[in-house]
Amino acid sequence: xxxxxxxxxxxxxxxxxxxxxxxxxxxxxxxxxxxxxxxxxxxxxxxxxxxxxxxxxxxxxxxxxxxx
Numbered sequence: 001x002x003x004x005x006x007x008x009x010x011x012x013x014x015x016x017x018x019x020x021x022x023x024x025x026x027x028x029x030x031x032x033x034x035x036x037x038x039x040x041x042x043x044x045x046x047x048x049x050x051x052x053x054x055x056x057x058x059x060x061x062x063x064x065x066x067x068x
Contacts, residue, residue, distance in 0.1 A: 005020055010026070010027055010031055011027060012028070012031030013030070015030075
């Protein structure tokens with residue numbers, strides 16, 4: 001069985017390391033464990049001013065002779 005690896009540079013610390021060709025990580029094992037403590041982008045709260053809630057528009061229809 002052949003194992004294909006790539007020589008990669010870690011984007012966290014700059015060290016050289018081997019990764020399996022089909023894996024997609026850009027960090028070495030040491031940086032991966034450090035980054036697990038940080039929140040994922042999906043779980044972070046949105047920063048800045050809260051957005052206004054858009055209410056649905058209600059159109060009133062007037063009838064002749066007033067409301068019955």
